[in-house]
Amino acid sequence: xxxxxxxxxxxxxxxxxxxxxxxxxxxxxxxxxxxxxxxxxxxxxxxxxxxxxxxxxxxxxxxxxxxxxxxxxxxxxxxxxxxxxxxxxxxxxxxxxxxxxxxxxxxxxxxxxxxxxxxxxxxxxxxxxxxxxxxxxxxxxxxxxxxxxxxxxxxxxxxxxxxxxxxxxxxxxxxxxxxxxxxxxxxxxxxxxxxxxxx
Amino acid sequence: xxxxxxxxxxxxxxxxxxxxxxxxxxxxxxxxxxxxxxxxxxxxxxxxxxxxxxxxxxxxxxxxxxxxxxxxxxxxxxxxxxxxxxxxxxxxxxxxxxxxxxxxxxxxxxxxxxxxxxxxxxxxxxxxxxxxxxxxxxxxxxxxxxxxxxxxxxxxxxxxxxxxxxxxxxxxxxxxxxxxxxxxxxxxxxxxxxxxxxxxxxxxxxxxxxxxxxxxxxxxxxxxxxxxxxxxxxxxxxxxxxxxxxxxxxxxxxxxxxxxxxxxxxxxxxxxxxxxxxxxxxxxxxxxxxxxxxxxxxxxxxxxxxxxxxxxxxxxxxxxxxxxxxxxxxxxxxxxxxxxxxxxxxxxxxxxxxxxxxxxxxxxxxxxxxxxxxxxxxxxxxx
Numbered sequence: 400x401x402x403x404x405x406x407x408x409x410x411x412x413x414x415x416x417x418x419x420x421x422x423x424x425x426x427x428x429x430x431x432x433x434x435x436x437x438x439x440x441x442x443x444x445x446x447x448x449x450x451x452x453x454x455x456x457x458x459x460x461x462x463x464x465x466x467x468x469x470x471x472x473x474x475x476x477x478x479x480x481x482x483x484x485x486x487x488x489x490x491x492x493x494x495x496x497x498x499x500x501x502x503x504x505x506x507x508x509x510x511x512x513x514x515x516x517x518x519x520x521x522x523x524x525x526x527x528x529x530x531x532x533x534x535x536x537x538x539x540x541x542x543x544x545x546x547x548x549x550x551x552x553x554x555x556x557x558x559x560x561x562x563x564x565x566x567x568x569x570x571x572x573x574x575x576x577x578x579x580x581x582x583x584x585x586x587x588x589x590x591x592x593x594x595x596x597x598x
Numbered sequence: 599x600x601x602x603x604x605x606x607x608x609x610x611x612x613x614x615x616x617x618x619x620x621x622x623x624x625x626x627x628x629x630x631x632x633x634x635x636x637x638x639x640x641x642x643x644x645x646x647x648x649x650x651x652x653x654x655x656x657x658x659x660x661x662x663x664x665x666x667x668x669x670x671x672x673x674x675x676x677x678x679x680x681x682x683x684x685x686x687x688x689x690x691x692x693x694x695x696x697x698x699x700x701x702x703x704x705x706x707x708x709x710x711x712x713x714x715x716x717x718x719x720x721x722x723x724x725x726x727x728x729x730x731x732x733x734x735x736x737x738x739x740x741x742x743x744x745x746x747x748x749x750x751x752x753x754x755x756x757x758x759x760x761x762x763x764x765x766x767x768x769x770x771x772x773x774x775x776x777x778x779x780x781x782x783x784x785x786x787x788x789x790x791x792x793x794x795x796x797x798x799x800x801x802x803x804x805x806x807x808x809x810x811x812x813x814x815x816x817x818x819x820x821x822x823x824x825x826x827x828x829x830x831x832x833x834x835x836x837x838x839x840x841x842x843x844x845x846x847x848x849x850x851x852x853x854x855x856x857x858x859x860x861x862x863x864x865x866x867x868x869x870x871x872x873x874x875x876x877x878x879x880x881x882x883x884x885x886x887x888x889x890x891x892x893x894x895x896x897x898x899x900x901x902x903x904x905x906x907x908x909x910x911x912x913x914x915x916x917x918x919x920x921x922x923x924x925x926x927x928x929x930x931x932x933x934x935x936x937x938x939x940x941x942x943x944x945x946x947x948x949x950x951x952x953x954x955x956x957x958x959x960x961x962x963x964x965x966x967x968x969x970x971x972x973x974x975x976x977x978x979x980x981x
Contacts, residue, residue, distance in 0.1 A: 417681040420653045443968065444677050451631040452653035489661045 403464065403473060405437035406430065412441050412469065419445045420452050423474070427458060432478040435461070440470045449474070488561040492573045497523075497548055498584035509548045510541070512560045513579070519589040521579060523550065531556045538567055546571040554578045606683070606690050609673055609698040611710035615731055618642035618902065619909045625670045627662060629655070629685050630677050630704070637946075638972045640675065640707065640732070641902045652681040659688045671696045678703040707732035708971060711757045713739075714910050716895065719826050719846045726761070727895065728752070729909045734899045734974045735781055736911055740845055742822025747771035748794075749828075749843065749851055750897045751784040753966060758788055769794045771819055773828070775853025775897060776840040777802035779866040780945035780974040782966050783955050786810075799832075802839030807957035813841050833884055835877025836862035836976070838869070842885075850892040850915060855880055857896045858904040858913050860977035861924030863941055866948055870938045878933055881925060890916035900977045924978065937978050946972040 409426045411419040419440045426436055438449065446463055449472050453460035461473035492500075500507050501523070509526040511518050518528040529537050531551070541547065547569065551557040554576050561574045617624055621644045628635050629652035639647055650662050662685070666672055672694065676682040682699040690697050700707065710732055716725045723742030730736070730752055738749040739761065746767040748758050751774070762769050769792040772785040776799060786808060789796035797819070800812040819828040829844040836854040840862075843851040854862040861881060864873035892915045899911045906912060919925050927933040945951070947969040953959045954966070961969065 415678060415680045416676065417652050417656075417684045421656060421684075424653075424656055447631045447633060448651070448653055451633075451651055455651070455654055489664050 403437070403471075404435070405473065406434040408437045408439065410439050411445070412439055414440065415442055416444045416448065420448055423449065423452070423472075424456075427474070427476055430476045432476050435473060435475045438472040438474065440472065441468050443470070445470060445472065488558050488565065488572075488574050490561070490573045491576050492548060494575060494577045494582055494584070497550075497575055498582075501584060507548060508545050509550060509575075510560070511579075512549060512551050512556050517552065517579075521586050521588055523579075523582070524585055524587045526550065531560050534560055534563060538564070541569070543567070543569045544571070545569075546573070548573050548575055550575040550578055550582075552578050552580050606686050607696075607698040608701050610701050611706045611732075612712070614640070614673070614700060614707065615710055615712050615909070618645070618731060619905065623670065624673055625667055626673045626675055627666060627685070627689075628675045629681050630675070634677065634704075638704075640704075643902060652676060652685050655685055655688070659685060659692060663689065663692055663694070666694065668694070669696070671698065673698045673700055675700045675707075676703050678705055704732070704971070705967060709754055709967070711737075711752060711754055712909060713757075713761055714908050716849070716893070716910060716912060720848070721826065723822055723826055725845060725849060727910060727912070728757070728761075729905075729911065731905075731909065733781065733970065733972075736895070736897050736899065738845075738851060738895060740821045740826055740828065741765045741767045742826040744768060745770045745822040747773060747819065747821045747828060748785070748788060749773045750775055750778070750853065751788050753782045753784045753787075753970070755784040755788040755791060758784070759791065762792075768792070770821065771795050771797060771828075773797040773813065773819070773843070775799075775842065775851065776837040777806075777867075777952060777955050778854075778897075779948040779952050779955075780898075780976050781970050782951055786957070799830075799837075799839030799841040801834070802837050803956075805956050805958070831884070831888075833880040835864055835873055835880045837867055838873065838876070840880075844888070844892065848893060849895055850885075850888065851895045851897075852885075853897045854976045856885065856894060856918065856922070856924070857898060857900065857977050858894070858911060858918070859922060860900055860979035861922070861937070862976060863978045864937055865941060866944060866976070867952070870941075874934050874937055877937060878930065885915065886919075888915065890914065890919070894918055898974045898976050900974070900979065941978060942975050945975045946970070 411422055423438050450460050458477050459475040464471045509523045511526040511528050512531040514530050549557040549560045557574050561572045564572045623644045626647040628649045631651045635649040674682040674686040686697050686699040712729045713726050716727050726739045728737040737752050740747045744767055746762045746769045751772050772789045772794050774783050774785045786796050796810050797813045798810045813830045815832050826846050831842045833842045833855050834840050840853055840855055864870045864877050893912050894915050895912055
């Protein structure tokens with residue numbers, strides 16, 4: 400078998416978990432996108448962990464060659480475009496939990512970041528509308544100390560909105576996980592939806 | 599010891615064993631990778647456990663902090679120890695208190711062995727159960743008048759040697775109910791170290807590479823001057839050679855044939871279909887002829903709910919006929935399907951473990967430890 404060519408070799412022999420991954424991460428930060436690193440480790444646990452880490456960060460795990468006790472892991476640094484979206488906003492609430500909160504009569508603040516047309520036809524009663532694109536400029540309408548539940552159609556736009564709000568110092572924002580597409584709680588709207596004509 | 603300070607505390611496997619049995623509340627952050635966690639984790643009735651791999655927390659532990667309840671005792675766990683310390687230190691730095699890591703990680707948890715006394719024997723002497731809580735394995739020691747016999751010895755032979763010494767007993771016999779597939783037997787090594795005789799069922803020992811004594815019906819084994827009898831009963835089904843023991847007329851050691859909440863699986867030696875009728879015959883006929891007052895002592899448990907007072911795993915045979923789902927399958931065809939279809943995954947490295955127990959391969963201590971990682975999965979209901 401021909402030698403596998405790597406741009407850098409990292410020696411993690413004799414190191415126990417978590418060090419092989421910690422060092423790999425550091426080395427990877429110094430690499431150019433597209434370059435390949437060979438990580439030499441003797442800790443068997445590194446096989447599963449390096450794959451998990453690669454999957455988590457979006458870098459490409461190429462494979463592992465075993466020579467006796469020595470494990471050679473090969474990884475390729477992804478280009479910026481390949482690297483995964485930054486991590487999801489960690490504070491979330493499920494549709495069900497939010498529904499329960501609303502039903503309990505608790506004062507609940509809901510921020511709907513969908514487009515005004517989406518909001519108009521179907522929204523959680525009392526929800527405030529600020530479309531994601533306007534959020535940065537209209538942030539003054541919100542109170543940073545409030546507990547705010549951010550909702551959109553599927554949880555993606557609201558995830559971005561949550562991260563933006565947290566960055567700007569909002570302390571208690573929560574992303575509504577499933578969003579309006581799976582909302583089974585009460586709704587309100589500006590206009591009655593037209594029923595399909597039975598004729 | 600568990601001290602509550604602003605520092606990182608160490609919890610030993612012995613302490614964790616105590617917490618599980620006492621059903622004390624504990625929050626566990628398991629930082630192993632997702633597949634290892636899903637395969638096998640620490641269980642207990644008052645334990646809340648979440649999994650965030652350490653490599654997702656390299657840039658900071660905020661995502662973890664968010665999910666860790668404040669004020670509750672927190673135990674960070676990983677495979678060996680290193681990563682749990684690494685993460686736990688950061689949790690302490692973030693200002694949390696009552697933060698612990700598990701000394702030796704899941705590897706040590708898998709090996710922790712706790713002796714509990716099952717009862718006294720008629721002519722003096724005692725029967726002890728050794729509970730390997732992390733893996734769900736059970737061994738037994740019969741101690742009488744300065745002699746001891748160990749049944750289904752686990753790999754950690756020093757624990758048995760030490761215990762016998764404390765009891766002032768010399769280990770004279772080591773017996774295996776069958777050729778194990780989920781863990782490496784310590785029976786042969788313990789016999790070698792103590793000069794004891796190693797007994798195996800001959801029908802399971804067709805391929806073994808070492809000398810042994812044959813466990814056969816009618817060949818009773820005596821322990822101590824007061825003659826505590828170990829009476830072998832041929833009870834095939836989990837393996838073709840599986841043999842149960844009646845100890846002192848009171849206890850029925852069932853090996854991997856009958857558990858507290860389940861029954862043994864017949865497929866680990868690749869012969870599920872062939873052994874179904876043996877298993878059924880043993881459970882529904884042979885055991886039924888025995889006294890219902892016998893206390894059943896199995897070689898495994900699958901769920902923490904099978905742990906009784908003080909961690910003991912035991913039940914009266916009559917009660918099992920009433921409550922164990924595996925003993926209450928009326929139709930033979932339903933029984934066949936239950937024990938051959940939709941079985942849980944096999945135990946980790948079970949082929950290599952069988953080869954090791956036959957003496958065909960001799961893995962290093964580290965390799966043996968690695969092979970034994972994970973739950974025992976010897977019962978049909980261990981999903």
